[in-house]
Amino acid sequence: MTLLPIFIACAFTLVALWFMIAPFLGGSDAHLRLEHLDEDLHEIEALATRRSVLLTSLRELEFDREVNKLTDEDYEKFRRRYEAEGVRIMRRLTELHGGDKWQTRVDDELADKLGRQPVVSPLQEEEVVEAPVATVVEPSDEQNEARSCSDCGTVLAFDDNFCRSCGLATSIAVMSTPATEASA
Amino acid sequence: MATLGTIAIFSAMLLSFMGIGLNIAAGRTQTRRFTLAGRHAAYAACGAVFTAAAVLLHALLTHDFSIQYVQGFSDESMPLFYLIGAFWGGQAGSLLFWTTVVSLCLSACLYINRDRYRELMPWVTVTVLAVLAALLMILSFVSNPFEVFHIIDDPTIGKGLTPLLQTPKMVVHPPALLAGFATMTIPYGFAMAALITGNFSNTWVEAARKWILIPWFFLSIGNMLGGMWAYEELGWGGYWAWDPVENAAFMPWLTATALIHSLMIQERRGMLKRWNISLMLGSFLLTIFGTYITRSGLIESVHTFAQSDIGNYFLAFLLTFTAISIIAFAVRFPGMKSAQRLDSPLSKEATFIFNNWLFMCMTGVVMFGTMWPRIKEGLFGQEVTIGPPWFNRWMAPMGLLLLLLMGLGTIISWRRATVKNFKRNFVIPIAVTAVLSPTLLAAYWYLRGVHLNIEPTPNDATYAVMAVSLIIFVAAATLEDVVRGVQARMRLHKEPAITALTRLTMKQRRRYGGYLVHLGILCAFLAFSGNALKLEHDVSIRKGESLLVGDYTFTYHGLTERNDPEKTVVMAHVAVSRNGKKVYDMYPGKATFHATPSSPTSEIDIKTTVLEDVYVALVNFDSGGQVAALKVFIGPFTWWFWLGGVILTFGTMIAMWPTRESLHALRRGGVIARIAIVGMLLFGSSLPLLLRYAENSEVWGSAQRWGLTAPAETRVLNDS
Numbered sequence: 001m002t003l004l005p006i007f008i009a010c011a012f013t014l015v016a017l018w019f020m021i022a023p024f025l026g027g028s029d030a031h032l033r034l035e036h037l038d039e040d041l042h043e044i045e046a047l048a049t050r051r052s053v054l055l056t057s058l059r060e061l062e063f064d065r066e067v068n069k070l071t072d073e074d075y076e077k078f079r080r081r082y083e084a085e086g087v088r089i090m091r092r093l094t095e096l097h098g099g100d101k102w103q104t105r106v107d108d109e110l111a112d113k114l115g116r117q118p119v120v121s122p123l124q125e126e127e128v129v130e131a132p133v134a135t136v137v138e139p140s141d142e143q144n145e146a147r148s149c150s151d152c153g154t155v156l157a158f159d160d161n162f163c164r165s166c167g168l169a170t171s172i173a174v175m176s177t178p179a180t181e182a183s184a
Numbered sequence: 185m186a187t188l189g190t191i192a193i194f195s196a197m198l199l200s201f202m203g204i205g206l207n208i209a210a211g212r213t214q215t216r217r218f219t220l221a222g223r224h225a226a227y228a229a230c231g232a233v234f235t236a237a238a239v240l241l242h243a244l245l246t247h248d249f250s251i252q253y254v255q256g257f258s259d260e261s262m263p264l265f266y267l268i269g270a271f272w273g274g275q276a277g278s279l280l281f282w283t284t285v286v287s288l289c290l291s292a293c294l295y296i297n298r299d300r301y302r303e304l305m306p307w308v309t310v311t312v313l314a315v316l317a318a319l320l321m322i323l324s325f326v327s328n329p330f331e332v333f334h335i336i337d338d339p340t341i342g343k344g345l346t347p348l349l350q351t352p353k354m355v356v357h358p359p360a361l362l363a364g365f366a367t368m369t370i371p372y373g374f375a376m377a378a379l380i381t382g383n384f385s386n387t388w389v390e391a392a393r394k395w396i397l398i399p400w401f402f403l404s405i406g407n408m409l410g411g412m413w414a415y416e417e418l419g420w421g422g423y424w425a426w427d428p429v430e431n432a433a434f435m436p437w438l439t440a441t442a443l444i445h446s447l448m449i450q451e452r453r454g455m456l457k458r459w460n461i462s463l464m465l466g467s468f469l470l471t472i473f474g475t476y477i478t479r480s481g482l483i484e485s486v487h488t489f490a491q492s493d494i495g496n497y498f499l500a501f502l503l504t505f506t507a508i509s510i511i512a513f514a515v516r517f518p519g520m521k522s523a524q525r526l527d528s529p530l531s532k533e534a535t536f537i538f539n540n541w542l543f544m545c546m547t548g549v550v551m552f553g554t555m556w557p558r559i560k561e562g563l564f565g566q567e568v569t570i571g572p573p574w575f576n577r578w579m580a581p582m583g584l585l586l587l588l589l590m591g592l593g594t595i596i597s598w599r600r601a602t603v604k605n606f607k608r609n610f611v612i613p614i615a616v617t618a619v620l621s622p623t624l625l626a627a628y629w630y631l632r633g634v635h636l637n638i639e640p641t642p643n644d645a646t647y648a649v650m651a652v653s654l655i656i657f658v659a660a661a662t663l664e665d666v667v668r669g670v671q672a673r674m675r676l677h678k679e680p681a682i683t684a685l686t687r688l689t690m691k692q693r694r695r696y697g698g699y700l701v702h703l704g705i706l707c708a709f710l711a712f713s714g715n716a717l718k719l720e721h722d723v724s725i726r727k728g729e730s731l732l733v734g735d736y737t738f739t740y741h742g743l744t745e746r747n748d749p750e751k752t753v754v755m756a757h758v759a760v761s762r763n764g765k766k767v768y769d770m771y772p773g774k775a776t777f778h779a780t781p782s783s784p785t786s787e788i789d790i791k792t793t794v795l796e797d798v799y800v801a802l803v804n805f806d807s808g809g810q811v812a813a814l815k816v817f818i819g820p821f822t823w824w825f826w827l828g829g830v831i832l833t834f835g836t837m838i839a840m841w842p843t844r845e846s847l848h849a850l851r852r853g854g855v856i857a858r859i860a861i862v863g864m865l866l867f868g869s870s871l872p873l874l875l876r877y878a879e880n881s882e883v884w885g886s887a888q889r890w891g892l893t894a895p896a897e898t899r900v901l902n903d904s
Contacts, residue, residue, distance in 0.1 A: 002245050005238040006188070013195075013231030020206075020224035023217040045299045053390055057452070063692065066672035067665060068608050069532070069597050 044096055047089050054086050087162050186251050189239035189330035193280075196232035196287075197320035203229055203313045211306035211380070219306065223294055226309050229316060230287035237284040240277065240329055244270050253277055253329040261750070269355030275479065275494065276329035278362060283319045285366035286312065293370050293395075301391055307377035308370070315369050318501045326494050353413045361406030361433050365471040368399040368436065372468035375461050379512040384457050384520050386450065392464065393447050396440060399467075401836045403437040408829040419786040419801040421720060421817035423825060426575040431554045432474030435547050439467040442543035445536050445593075450522075452598070453533060458520045459540070465509040470547075472502045477554070528600040535593040542586055549578045580647050584654060587709060590702055591658035594665050613660035620660075621653040632795060636719060636734035636818060644716035651713035655706045662699050693841050700835025707828030714796075714821025721816045727809065734818045736798060737761045738770075743809035751777045753787075756802045756812050760791075772802040772814070797822040 061078050064070040070078075147156040149163040156163060203225035210218035240253070244267050249255040257273040258266075272278040290312045297305055323329070371392040378388035410430060411423035424430060443463045446456050480495025526533055553570045560568050595609040640648065666685075669692075673684040689696040721733050730739040741757040755773035759766060773787040791798040799817040806812075 002238075002242040006235060006242060009231055009234035009238045013228050013235060016224045016228035016231050017199075020202075020221050020228055023220045046302070049300055049390075053386075059691065060452075060695075063669065063672065064598060066676070067668040068605065069595070071597070071599075071602070071605075074599050 044093065047093055051086060051089050054082050054089070058082050083162065090162070185239055185243055185248060186330040186332045189236050189243075190328060192232045192236035192239065193320060193323050193328065193330070196229050196236065197317060197324050199225055199229035199232055200313045200317035200320060204310050204317065207306040207309045207313065211310065214302070222306060222309060223298070226290055226294055226313055229313065230291045233283055233287040233316070233320075236330075237280060240280060241268070241271060244268070250332050251329075252331045252333060255333070265352065265355060272358045272362060276323070276327040278358060279319065279323055279327055280329050281359060282362045282366050283316065283323065285363050286316055286319065286369050289367050289370050290316070293373075297391070301387060303381055303383060304374060304377040304388060304391070307380045308373035311373040311376040312369050315505070318504070322494055322497050322501070326497055351413065351417065353409050353416070357406055357409040357413055360402050360409060364399045364402035364406050364433070364436070365475065367395070367402060368440070368468050368471050371395045371399070371464055375464040376509070376512065379461065379516050382516060382519055386454070389447055389450050389460070393451065396444055396447065397836060397840050400437065400440045400444060401833070401840070403433060403440065404829070404832055404836070407433055407437060408826075412826065416788055416790065417786065419788055419803070419815060421718070421799050421801070421815065421819065422715070423822075426553065426572050428554045429478050431550045432478050435550055436467050436470040436474065438543050438547045438550070439463055439470060442540045443467060446540050449533055449536050453524050455522045455524045455526070455533065456537070457522045458517065461520065462513060463540075465513065469502065469506055469509065472498065472505065476502050530596070530601040532593060532596050532598045535589055535596055539586070539589045539593060542582055542589065546579060546582050549575070549582070583709065583712070584647065584650050587651065587654035587658055590705070591654065591661040594658070594661045594699075594702070609664070612664050613657050616660040617653055617657040620656050624656070625649060625652055633717070636796075636820075638717045638719065638734075638820075640717050648713040648716045651709055655709055658702065658706055662702060666696070666699065689838065694839050697835045697837070697839025697841075700838060701832050704828040704830070704832030704835060707824045707831060711821050711823075711825035711828065714819065714824070717820045719818040722803070722813070723816070724811055724813045726811050731814070731816065733816050735762055736767075736818065738800065738814070738816060740812055740814070743805055743812065749778075751775050754802070754805065755787075756805070756814070758800055758814070760798065770798075770800050772800045774802055792823050794823055796820045
């Protein structure tokens with residue numbers, strides 16, 4: 001029984017030795033391709049980690065205000081700073097994912113694939129069902145015009161949660177736009 | 185097997201150097217090839233260390249006395265618990281244990297952060313591997329635990345463990361401290377990586393904050409267990425003597441505590457960048473310094489069994505890493521300037537800064553008191569002793585200031601405290617203190633203090649009163665903060681109070697875990713204030729005579745001698761009564777192990793209650809048992825020190841409990857890692873209870889439990 005840990009430790013060492021040498025045995029092209037992929041992946045991980053820390057800090061900030069350890073003025077100041085940094089992180093994450101129109105691109109490719117006719121057996125001809133075609137719902141002009149930031153006036157997309165310019169949350173940003181006031 | 189162990193140590197050393205080279209290349213080029221190779225070189229080095237550790241453990245458990253270390257620190261009669269303890273019972277084994285823990289932490293750090301801190305990790309690995317290489321060089325060339333006897337000298341029996349170490353607490357105390365020293369290497373690695381890369385954003389702070397609690401926890405446990413051992417085994421009635429070796433382990437605890445608080449400030453406000461880096465470097469260097477002064481013979485201590493001839497090598501280790509750290513710090517100094525400034529001296533940030541200064545002062549006092557006798561002897565040839573009275577004269581007022589800051593820091597505002605904030609947050613704790621403090625002090629004095637005939641000096645009485653008042657203030661401030669938080673959550677989420685408290689604790693583990701730790705410290709301070717009221721009597725007493733201490737009457741009824749193949753135990757029978765009624769019998773003893781007759785051990789008998797400890801030690805006796813010299817202590821509130829330790833452990837576990845995000849980061853192979861992390865945390869939090877179970881069920885090493893050992897020849901020494 002006492003020999004088992006020795007065997008496990010030796011095996012661990014030998015496997016680690018192999019993996020230490022292995023990177024130098026493969027072709028350099030494969031490593032170069034992985035380098036590029038790694039660059040993006042690592043940046044995404046770092047941004048995601050930083051976003052997680054910001055969320056924790058925001059949570060603590062709200063708590064400190066609730067228990068009167070922070071004045072309202074200081075709370076707003078820190079909150080804006082954290083949210084602005086959060087916006088920058090999410091903007092960068094969006095770029096890494098393929099840009100602002102990534103949703104549209106994915107929807108187009110999906111529609112293209114789903115638009116092909118399915119293979120149907122003779123017995124099932126009557127049961128052929130049209131393959132569903134994904135429809136892309138573009139926001140209407142009215143929707144876009146109705147959503148603009150009350151702080152800086154930047155036009156907001158229909159699915160924006162934060163203003164891309166000043167970082168104000170859209171739940172606050174759209175509260176006082178002319179369109180929403182008119183409809184109310 | 186010994187050969188395999190030696191090969192493993194040498195291989196680990198070589199792999200460490202290879203890993204350093206590969207990780208330097210990875211750090212400079214940031215290429216995948218070198219990053220992977222460097223990471224796995226570190227894993228391989230760690231694996232070789234694990235192999236060596238497994239070989240030593242195997243040799244101990246199979247009683248392989250051909251290995252000198254096994255023969256010197258174990259024998260065939262030792263139960264499993266003590267055989268494992270023999271691993272770190274001697275110099276070489278304790279060094280191998282330290283190296284193993286560093287390897288374990290490095291492996292865990294590499295695995296957890298395999299996709300994070302890409303810029304920093306190669307340099308973290310370089311730093312930790314450098315520490316590993318230094319330890320392995322000492323193991324390989326100076327203190328090899330696998331040295332064997334020549335065939336003609338091969339002994340068949342072992343010497344066994346030093347009698348003083350034959351208690352469960354002393355099996356846990358050394359590895360706890362060693363783990364504290366070893367785990368300090370990882371946050372040190374992050375600090376050095378920040379210096380090397382010049383990246384002083386909060387990245388290294390985020391990483392270090394997660395790790396710094398681990399060494400702090402182990403140092404807390406280790407120091408506390410050492411105090412318990414001193415209390416139960418050494419017979420002088422106290423748990424902290426400002427012994428140089430105690431101080432050596434206390435100094436990094438002080439700086440690590442300061443660092444935990446100041447890291448919060450950098451994380452929140454971006455301040456104290458230079459301060460935090462220097463504090464982190466200092467905390468690690470103090471662990472090496474502490475080991476050096478303990479093992480070099482530079483200082484005299486009850487820990488003389490830990491001294492060896494490797495002091496000079498540790499001095500070289502210390503000087504090398506100190507030089508590298510100072511140079512790196514000096515080079516990067518201009519770039520570490522914080523953009524943020526302190527807004528007001530009346531703010532949470534200022535309180536934390538004052539708290540840090542206080543911890544540094546305390547560290548300075550302890551360092552001076554520990555080293556000055558040696559420095560003065562070396563420079564001027566004059567011998568001087570600095571004992572507990574000197575330390576207490578300085579540390580007591582600083583401890584009280586620390587309590588005050590603990591309370592202030594809990595409820596004061598960030599950035600700038602206002603009159604409105606003061607009224608809102610301070611009135612209740614001050615009012616509670618003003619009411620409860622005199623009430624509780626008067627209640628204790630008239631209900632118990634008077635009966636004990638306590639007559640503290642004016643100084644001691646003042647400190648005790650101030651300590652109790654500040655304890656109440658801090659407790660009230662903390663409770664107010666908790667209640668406010670629960671009320672806020674109840675308002676926001678419409679939850680009942682218990683649910684709100686539970687969810688608040690789970691969402692803000694660091695904060696509420698920290699509050700529990702503060703509560704543990706308050707309990708310890710209550711014990712310190714009780715120490716000022718301690719009663720002590722050294723007396724020679726004849727059989728049948730009684731001694732009055734406080735309102736306890738101690739009557740000596742003679743001695744009993746028990747002999748067995750390993751030891752002779754002499755136990756005194758002392759009957760204790762209060763107000764004419766018998767309370768209990770006490771049996772303090774002395775044990776002489778036949779293998780080490782020059783090192784008898786004291787077996788103290790202690791009766792513990794919430795209010796006070798009754799402590800009796802048998803100091804000496806005549807051959808007929810007619811006269812015995814006893815040492816009797818009545819120590820108010822001593823029990824609260826141990827309770828404080830348990831609460832502190834529990835609070836640290838809560839603060840360290842991993843969040844959902846960090847567990848999610850272990851998604852690949854995550855199940856085993858999650859089980860390992862949660863298991864370790866549960867083990868850590870239940871350690872006090874496990875220790876208590878081991879003591880109560882293990883017959884080895886206690887005077888009271890020796891009655892269970894059979895066969896034994898018992899002789900009453902002229903008992904009435």
